[in-house]
Structure formats: C-alpha cells, structure tokens
Amino acid sequence: MITLQNVRKDYLVDKKSITALKKIDLTIERGEIFGIIGHSGAGKSTLIRCINLLEQPTSGSVIVDGKDLTQLSQGDLQRARHEIGMIFQHFNLLASATIYENIAFPLRLAKRPAAAIDRKVRELLDLVGLTDHATKYPSQLSGGQKQRVGIARALANDPKVLLCDEATSALDPMTTQSILKLLADINKTLGLTIVLITHEMHVIREICDRVGVIDEGEIVEVGPVAEVFLKPQQKITQEFVEQVSDFDFPEELLAQYLRMPEAERARHQVVQVSFLGDTTFQPVMFQVLQEHPVQFNILHGTISRIKDTPFGRLVLEITGDPGAAQKAVQNLQERGLQVEVLL
Known part of the structure; x- marks a missing residue:
C-alpha cells in the first residue's frame, strides 16, 4: 500500500x-x-x-x-x-x-x-x-x-x-x-x-x-x-x-539462589519463559513435567496482551538432575516458547 x-x-x-x-x-x-x-x-x-x-x-x-x-x-x-x-x-x-x-x-x-x-x-x-x-x-x-x-x-x-x-x-x-x-x-x-x-x-x-x-x-x-x-x-x-513492561522480577529472589552452596545450586536452575498467542493458555508446563523427572516452581509471572494477542512471561525454578533440567528446557523451546537461562 x-x-x-x-x-x-x-x-x-x-x-x-x-x-x-x-x-x-x-x-x-x-x-x-x-x-x-x-x-x-x-x-x-x-x-x-x-x-x-x-x-x-x-x-x-x-x-x-x-x-x-x-x-x-x-x-x-x-x-x-x-x-x-x-x-x-x-x-x-x-x-x-x-x-x-x-x-x-x-x-x-x-x-x-x-x-x-x-x-x-x-x-x-x-x-x-x-x-x-x-x-x-x-x-x-x-x-x-x-x-x-x-x-x-x-x-x-x-x-x-x-x-x-x-x-x-x-x-x-x-x-x-x-x-x-x-x-x-x-x-x-x-x-x-x-x-x-x-x-x-x-x-x-x-x-x-x-x-x-x-x-x-x-x-x-x-x-x-x-x-x-x-x-x-x-x-x-x-x-x-x-x-511499558509489566514484568518486574524481584532481584532478591535471584540473590537467594546465589547464596546457595554450589553443590546444592547445581540442582536448581532459574529460567525465564516467554510465550505468545494460543500457547499462553495451553498446559505446556504440565506436558513437559510428564516427560521429564524435574519439578517446576513458579517464582514470578504475568499475562498481558499485545493488541489482540495474549502473551506472558514466567520465571521458573527447575529442580532436579542438571541433565534432565536441560532436556526440559529444550522441550519447552521445541514447543515454541522462548527460554532464557537466568541462573
């Protein structure tokens, strides 16, 4: 045009x-x-x-x-x-x-x-x-x-x-x-x-x-x-x-993990997951948990909209074997989610 x-x-x-x-x-x-x-x-x-x-x-x-x-x-x-x-x-x-x-x-x-x-x-x-x-x-x-x-x-x-x-x-x-x-x-x-x-x-x-x-x-x-x-x-x-970000993750939560002993921290990974559109309302986390022996703990999250499109962000603690946690992250990415490792 x-x-x-x-x-x-x-x-x-x-x-x-x-x-x-x-x-x-x-x-x-x-x-x-x-x-x-x-x-x-x-x-x-x-x-x-x-x-x-x-x-x-x-x-x-x-x-x-x-x-x-x-x-x-x-x-x-x-x-x-x-x-x-x-x-x-x-x-x-x-x-x-x-x-x-x-x-x-x-x-x-x-x-x-x-x-x-x-x-x-x-x-x-x-x-x-x-x-x-x-x-x-x-x-x-x-x-x-x-x-x-x-x-x-x-x-x-x-x-x-x-x-x-x-x-x-x-x-x-x-x-x-x-x-x-x-x-x-x-x-x-x-x-x-x-x-x-x-x-x-x-x-x-x-x-x-x-x-x-x-x-x-x-x-x-x-x-x-x-x-x-x-x-x-x-x-x-x-x-x-x-x-205009309505996602303000409390930095003190990350600080808590940094204070953990190194051996313990190896079993905890903190990631930020961004999702867009129909994925926002799908049970993606549950599906990934069914396939990998890890636990998810939601530390922080928001759901908002961009025009008519829903989008959101979650900060997750993934607890479990580091190899299993890595595969869980890969699975999230394969499902179209953007995953950034914070810790």
Whole structure:
C-alpha cells in the first residue's frame, strides 16, 4: 500500500545542511495499523509528513497505492492527497466553525453537492460518537472530543490511508484509550490503512500490527509488534519495551539462589519463559513435567496482551538432575516458547 524507497530529507539551517531522514526503505501493507516510534528529534514527524508530501523528500520515492507521489504534477498530487487523511496532535480545528462545519470543510473544498455533504457529515458524526455535538464549537469540547472531530474530518473524503501525527500525546490516559479503540474500530470497519507515529510504546502495544523504530533519521528495526516486544534487537527498542513492561522480577529472589552452596545450586536452575498467542493458555508446563523427572516452581509471572494477542512471561525454578533440567528446557523451546537461562 505504501512504499518508501531510499527516502532522504535534508534541511538548510543557517546555511548548513541538516539531514533529518537517511535512506528510509519501508513497506506498509494494505489494511494494517503500522506504528513508527522514536524519541523527539528522531525524524518520525518528518517521515510521516513525507508520506503525503507535506514534506518534499530531498531524494527517493514515495509510492502510495501504486502512485509515486514524487513524480506527480501539483494537480495530480492534490487529487492523490484526497486519499490520504491526516490527524494531528493539537487537532487543528477551525475555532470559529461549528463541529458540523469543521467536518464539512474538506467536502466543501472538494465541491461536493450540499445533500451529499450533509449525508456524509452526519454519517461521520455518528461514526465518532458526536451526533449530539454538531452545533457546538471546538472550545466547548474536551480534548478527546476534539480529536474525534479531527478523525471525522480526516475521513470526510473516504481516504484509503490515515496518518496520525502523535494523535494521543495531548490526551489523558483514559481518553487515549478511547481514541485508540476508535482508530482500531475504524481500521476494522473501513479496512483503512493507518500509520501512526508516537513516542509512547503503550500506544504501539495497544493497536499496532507492526512497528518501525526510528533513531537519528534511520529505521533501525521493523517487525510484528509481538516479536519486537519479546525479542527486541536494538538497544533503543529494548528501552522502549522496558517503558511499558509489566514484568518486574524481584532481584532478591535471584540473590537467594546465589547464596546457595554450589553443590546444592547445581540442582536448581532459574529460567525465564516467554510465550505468545494460543500457547499462553495451553498446559505446556504440565506436558513437559510428564516427560521429564524435574519439578517446576513458579517464582514470578504475568499475562498481558499485545493488541489482540495474549502473551506472558514466567520465571521458573527447575529442580532436579542438571541433565534432565536441560532436556526440559529444550522441550519447552521445541514447543515454541522462548527460554532464557537466568541462573
């Protein structure tokens, strides 16, 4: 659906060239919710604005639904942008216009018939849950309601792509959840491709299918969100994952084992087991115990979700003959679990 090929963006600041994006190669599939996460100044806002050419890349290609936007005339680019909606961190609503008129604004620019505009606006008000607020002004709405207006306005021209530029950063946690749920529902209902940028990993975990991590103008890691959470490859990705980790293993438990006499400790192994998807609710531990003469003691554990996928982590003490413990670990790995030996 969206392909960026060798995209680079340079700015001229005080007669010096500053590179914001370096050789970005990225593919976003039709119908997915793709997150781009990075720290402030990493280049994520520049990247998302290059997708609809609000920022003109210095070099490279931006292909959306089969069209290379960098090669289009101004008129063709304007028409192509009708298929790319965008919502912003600070809403960008018309303060002197009613909610109805804010949503109708892009339709009036497109010179749609009055009856079609009215029908579409009322449909969108219903979609975002603001039917009773049509005659109000932005100053009369909460932050979450303003963002719902922004979403409705972005959907007015029936886009194929929705770009979200830090869409929840100005909102409180509860309102953020409601907006993320709305975006997820829109993605499912309309089959819309959504690209969102954020510096908050919980947003990625909540609704994204895949994620790209950007650092100093480069995409350093891309993958399904569940895989990135369980197996982050880059240090910056590990830092983001740790921001939202609800797995805080008490270090004093490991210290207890380190104080054991060496001969006794040889019969105790401490491992961290990570599991994902259907495996989360299968009796894997029981099955392994049936096959190996060892004992499991659960020291710590959590079960959570990544979008619609359950995942969890357990810290286990495996007690028994070291050879049997090794085979038990191998059996867990053969069943698709990730096992890390802690001690």
